[in-house]
Amino acid sequence: MPVDSACSALVSTISDQEFGLFQQFFHEQIGLQLTTVKKPLLCGRLSKRLTALGLDNYRAYYNLLVSKAGAQERETAIDLITTHETYFFREPKHFELLQHKVIPGLHASPELRVWSAASSTGEEAYTLAMILDSFRSPKPWTVIASDISRQVLVNAQRGLYPMSRGERIPAPYLKRYCLRGTGRYAGYFMVEAPLRERVEFIPGNLTQQDSSLGMFDVILLRNVLIYFDQPTKLLVLRNVVERLKPGGWLMVGHSESLHDLRLPLELVTPSVYRKVCA
Template sequence: MPGTNKLIYESPDLSPSEFELFRKLIYQRAGIALSDNKSLLVSSRLARRLRGLSLPTFRDYHRLLQQPDQAAELQTAIDLLTTNETYFFRESRHFDVIADHARNHGRSQGPYRIWSAACSSGEEPYGLAMVLNERLGESGWEIVASDLSATMLARAREARYDIAAARQIPPAYLRRYCLKGTGAFDDTLLIQRHLRSRVSFDQVNLNEALPPLGLFDAILIRNVMIYFDAETKQRVVDRLLAVLRPGGLLIVSHAESLNGITGPLIKVSPSIYQRPGRVEVDYRRRQLP
């Protein structure tokens, strides 16, 4: 409008030296190795925080993140710099393998336990819960889901998704395990209460010593290894192997591999590895409805 004074915030440029500061920060905190061409990503994702905090430069923001009383802001920065992209039954073949592996699990060994080690907004662990409920019934299984991002974990615990997510869920599972929202939630679906109760969520940094999570029959760490350098990848795998039972599965995404990683693992098929043990996997079977 004529005569109205308006302040326009212009995002500062991210200098090469500032980019190095944030590249070092995300590597130290999350083990993520940003490539040289990620400067624009860092700049675009953090610019809104500079604007919200009225900080003139990225260096000022980095300096703020070093303050002991800024743990919440540091978590916000890590959340912004961490890619969280997922959907229900992504790389569905992995769910087939889990179904077969779980069916061969001996009940005398206790509940079949899965760790979704980079669960993002929860689609992966809830999809796994549907599969296990089909194969093992309403008991005899547990799922632990974790992520570095507190924001993603909050969304996962809510267990409510846009109705468009229904396209990736097998119809039989959709009918049994999802509730359609009404009123203000008309365009959403909610995961059934029983499944929600069987999935526990924890904030876990895979680049640090693990909390006491127990032992697992399968660990999914998909679309994470691709961001780690070889040294970090080895450290993370060592931590995972320490909580993977003999015969247990370690599953990465189809875009990743564990080539060059040492440890007691057998490659079952691309992206699927097994700790030597007595549970065999027929990964060729099709299990989902």
């Protein structure tokens, strides 16, 4: 049976009650909101696991996920559901602001710490590192990148990407920080080792507080809030803003709004906020 047909068949076997179990599971585990229209996404990303495990229905897969023996499979399912494609220099106005206003404004700061929250496969974190290395060095700077998916963090640490992911990297950065693949790696590029080593990738769940992260001058929390319901969105934002220094900068996706959330933030420009000093 073709994959698309198999997927359609599996979708048709998921009752509202069964799909509700997955909605509850992913919401409890990582705060993710899966609406009913996400059934095809669930199928497309999890159906191969049913095949690999020899399971013929989603209820059996759910039972495995919530069992004591399902710890490793839970991590796999979360990896599959939360992986989102991104690219370098996405929403470039944020990086222009970082270059022209944020970094110069923090010139006297002994260290500039930036957090790429929900960093996915690392493109955002390495973009930040390119900007900081170009306009902050030799003064100290740090980029921390976190994600719920351990598999994407492994891929991010490797720093190997299809050329299509780097189409928006300005030519000077591409030449300075990236190596073009040859032979078996033709069509790919790799972020150079000295820059990769400046970015620390760590696992993290935004719905949980983590004081070990320390405090940050800049936090990017972009294109992730759209996946949460309102209570979870507020929980995540409170956890993130808690890690932001007074006067620090928070950047969210251009399609995301923090209107009426009663947070200690002031709007600077659409999608850019600063933490109000106590």
